[in-house]
Amino acid sequence: MNNQQKEFPGLGLVETQYAQLCKEGLALDSGVTIGPLTVAYETYGKLNKNRDNAIVICHALSGGAHAAGFSADAKKPGWWDVMIGPGKAFDTDRYFVICSNVLGGCYGTTAPSSIEPETNKPYGLRFPVITIRDMVNLQVRLLDYLEIGKVLSVAGGSMGGMMALQWVVSYPQRLLSVIPIATTHRHSAQQIAFNELSRQAIMADPQWNNGDYYGDEGPRLGLAVARMTGHITYLSEPGMERKFGRRLRQRERYGYDFSKEFEVETYLQHQGQSFVERFDANSLLYLTKAADYFDLSDGFDSLTEAFRGCSAIALLIAFSSDWLYPPHQLKDVAKAIRRSGGDATYYEISSDHGHDAFLLDYEKQTPLIRSFLERAQNSSADSGT
């Protein structure tokens, strides 16, 4: 083991790459065509000779292409480094793993903060409203560019899980298996409500300036409030109680003022403030809206009909204390896949980490995913595809 391996175990230092795609433009669900588009992506492991060991990883709301290894610049581990690497759930000794930043995200792929060719200014709210399907369509363009036909699997949690499910319905011929985690086939009223709350918090900030704030400070306070909302919903009630309870931060007794004194207040404010340093408020508007619009049964008689004829085998993982994406939602997806004649395995992992469990509880997910991917590979070998 050399020094770099010691300092950066697993995949070591990794670099984000950029593909220039859709020179003729990408037709969006809204009817608008946008392009050319830049897509930021990272890959881990090696594509085999048959080019059939690729796995697409889809990130959640605040994620990016940097899913694993240590970033060459900031030396930060990727958002799912516990799951992707040699010997891990997505084993880079065996698979070629690809993660790309979604359309509208703010980590290198074309987004509201990108320069609009026509005006030579950042898009801001002139960026077209996008859907989960638009994001998946762009991912498939990236696979075309990488000359990969059919992938072994598409996996992701939360919004990434929605993308994985959209793959099954939109591109049934281009994947062998799918792993949607802590997600749903469509947002409930409560899920829309929390997203709308985040959007309103941003838009209430005068610094948002109708989305035209690039070069200025931007809606820092509004974005922080939006992120606080997120973090409350990412933790479970018992998990939060275990982690913080009613503990005071520095004081022995109440201070009788409005400073942050409970530990949970400090946590939320810290999460809010650090998010402001790394995320673009307009991207949060666009991505939450895409998630709210997402309804896999839209245009079909039922969710079961949406899955009809889709051959990908599915591993669905939910977490017992996830109240943002409660297990019953993904269980319903598993049922619909089975009713359509498909092959779905549903697991509810016991955890008090709430929605965050998909990022944290890697030990429980790893054996499920490893054996499922082997099965997907074997089924491919059996059928000769």
Place this chain on the structure above:
Amino acid sequence: MNNQQKEFPGLGLVETQYAQLCKEGLALDSGVTIGPLTVAYETYGKLNKNRDNAIVICHALSGGAHAAGFSADAKKPGWWDVMIGPGKAFDTDRYFVICSNVLGGCYGTTAPSSIEPETNKPYGLRFPVITIRDMVNLQVRLLDYLEIGKVLSVAGGSMGGMMALQWVVSYPQRLLSVIPIATTHRHSAQQIAFNELSRQAIMADPQWNNGDYYGDEGPRLGLAVARMTGHITYLSEPGMERKFGRRLRQRERYGYDFSKEFEVETYLQHQGQSFVERFDANSLLYLTKAADYFDLSDGFDSLTEAFRGCSAIALLIAFSSDWLYPPHQLKDVAKAIRRSGGDATYYEISSDHGHDAFLLDYEKQTPLIRSFLERAQNSSADSGT
């Protein structure tokens, strides 16, 4: 039935009264003394000769003294009119019902928006931080003023339920029974987190101006966001789904913009905006902080010890889908009262109205409360008190 009775059934038109109390000042938990204080209150029914048929009703965060009947000015029914009146749960043919606006509220009792005698300007953030116990202490001053020694019962939901519980511990000799509804003996980390989110939304608004906005517009946008947070937590997930689902407001299809298009978005924005017209942002800061500070076991070895020697019989009501004040919290209170040697009856009412159920599900609460109040009255007659 005359015309007024037809138009305003039940208690008819009622008027808020104002008491000038604490000329020497009220000593607060923070160590500060504040006074003189104005208390806004309403009464319904008649005080009997023995002056022993009084019931104190405690309001929740956004409530006021106008609990029942129709207000003389706006002709609006009180916030618990379904529960208070002739033949209702709190039967004004039998009981003398008193409801007062809490210290720090914004419906007539001294609060941050009141004029500070020393400066002749609104207090704003110079108003001292208050606690649930401070609110109860002021309520007891009102009873002294009304020359009522011992009350038959103290009842309230949410923050009002905290006040009712504080009565039991602080003034065991002054009440025969207590009815805490949809409440807790102390906030969990998640409950503090939601309150902190509301406070941050207000304080993020530049119009809040560190609490000094009276005469100006004030933090309208921030307060609306805070109230949206509240309403998400007041409804249950299945209740919200039944009420709104994914229904669009006016459109047949998605509009691909950031206007409000889902019905649930319209509902939240309406709730936020109408709240701004009727509530003071600083009051929300003070009342949520008081609720966060509330911990009935504070200063005792356990919650059971807090209730030791308290003779009030208790009826505790929780609602199955209330996830803001989940039933297990009030069940724990019932257990502690019983362990202390007290008499506690706990009911969990099945409802999908979430936390709002205490305001809406009057039919299920009424028989429980009516028979409990009879029992309290009889036990009083038995013991000769």
